[in-house]
Amino acid sequence: MLDLDALPLSRKQLTSIGRATARINIWHGSVRSGKTIASLLAFVIAVATAGPSGLIIICGRSLQTIERNCLEPLQDRALFGPLAKHIIHTRGATTATILGRTVHLIGAADARAEGRLRGLTAQLAYVDEATLLPEGFWVQLLARLSVPGARLFATTNPDSPRHWLKTGYLDRAAELNLRAWHFKLADNPSLSPQYVADLAAEYVGLWRRRMIDGAWVVAEGAVYDMWDEAAHVVAELPPMRRYWAGIDYGTTNATSVILLGLGTDDRLYACAEWRHDSRATHRQMTDAQYSAAIRQWLKTWRHPSEQTAGATPEWVFVDPSAASFSTQLWQDGLPGLARANNNVRDGIRSVAAALAAGRLLVHESCEGLLGELPGYSWDPKATARGEDAPIKADDHSADALRYAVHSTAHEWRHLLARGQQRTAGLLGETSS
Structure with a gap:
């Protein structure tokens, strides 16, 4: 049914599949390095030879991620050939059938998910993106693998070197019944050079070292260590094809709006900034006052090269925690309102990638943003x-920028590789 020799697998993938016989088996390393395919094949082979007692489980951040990262690849005939027809799942269902065996699908988004494991006995478990799961869930899952010969298969991208999976398990592999394989991008023989170049362009700084080099490295120092005022700050703006806006809302803290434009030169520009800091002005504003001031600012702001005033963003991405303020803006008729994507880590990565590629520039009038970006730093306590x-x-304008940039990443991400090629050498090592 499954001929490994017929699949385009690297030597490292084949070796890991054959040696995944420990109680805990972990594939870790860079994105798109082939670790997921190898781990899924090892898991399916284990399912094929599993005994009748004990449950078989696949765990992930959510049911949707399990479907996307595990079941959909297994059902891909181009990848797995005849095996694919033996992977049966109805989208949204909490079970699947693999080689005739029922497999339970468990999402683990927070610590409460641990309760879903209590009382069960398992013989096989597959964990997708292990570092994203709560430690308590992982510990409980291992406790439930109590059938003789039970095994766990897990994949993950690297995280902090102080992450519990690194310190409690990978670093203690010699003490535990654990085998681990570290994968780099070069370990996947099926990737084209152009795809590798495009992927590398999307990651810079901390994320480049983790996601491309596969290193477990610590976050330290400046968040945007590629920031260069001489390279990133502009005095003039090209004509804009599109506008978006990001709003970070505060009551005692500053409220900031960043108007983001996509220029005719295919670059993103923080074109303008509206900001009110109640601490600095000693005057707080109500939601209605904020709404009126922001709408008036958008109505009267004028691009330097245009005769008429006004900017109409296609979307206005608002701090998702500012529910009452969003309601006020909606009642006042501001068009294009949307909840900002507030995934902080991914949002920072989007901004960093655009800066490093020379695809994100800031107009000199954005004084609050220009004051925040150089000092925006990782929290050493975290x-x-x-x-x-x-x-x-001191992150309000930086957050507003992140909302606008990350929430529109699907609109501009394809420009990154082109930007890095044009700006190689301009921004130093982080843009190569």
């Missing part, structure tokens, strides 16, 4: 806990 988080201070 780093000590094995987490990546910026210091929550």
Whole structure:
């Protein structure tokens, strides 16, 4: 049914499949390095030879990620040939059938998910993106693998070197019944050079070292260590094809709006900034006052090369925690309102990639943003806990920029590789 020799697998993939006989088997390393395919094949082979007692489980951040990262690849005939027809799943269902065996699908988005494991006995478990799961869930899952010969198969991209999976398991492999394989991008023989170049362009700084080099490295220092005022700040703006806006809302803290434009030169521009800091002005504003001031600003702002005033963003991405303010804007008729994508780590990565590729520039009038970006730093206390988080201070315009840039990433991400080729050498090593 499954001929491994007929599949385009690397030597490292084949070796890991054959040796995945420990109680805990972990594939870790860079994105698109072939670790997921190898781990899924090892898991399916284990399912084929599993005994009748004990449940078989696939765990992930959510049911949707399990479907996307595990079941859909297994059902791809181009990848797995005849095996694919033996992977049966109805989207949204909490079970699947693999080689005739029922497999239970369990999402683990937070610590409460641990309760879904209590009382069960398992013989096989597959974990997708293990570093994204709560430690308590992982510990409980291992406790439930109590059938003789039970095994766990897991994949993950690297995280902080202080992450619990690194310190509690990978670093203690010699003490535990654990085998691990580290994969780099070069370990996947099926990737084209152009795809590798495009993928590398999307990751810079911390994320490049983790996702491309496959290193477990710590977040330290400046978040946007590629920031160069001489290269990133402009005095003039080209004509704009499109506008978006990001709003970070505060009551005692500053409220900031960044108008983001896509220029005719295929670059993103923080064109303008509206900002009110109640601490600095000693005057707080109501939601209605904020709404009126922002709408008036958008109505009266004028691009330097245009005769008429006004900018109409296609979308206005608002801090998702500002529910009452969003309601006020909606009642006042501001068009294109949307909840910002507030995934902080991914949002920072989008901004960093655009800056490093020379695809994101800031107009000199954005004084608040220009004051925040150079000092926007990783929180050493969070780093000590094995987490990546910026210091929550002086970040209001930076957050507004992140909302607009990350929420529109699907519109401009294809420009990154082209930008890095044009700006190689301009921004130093982080843009290569």
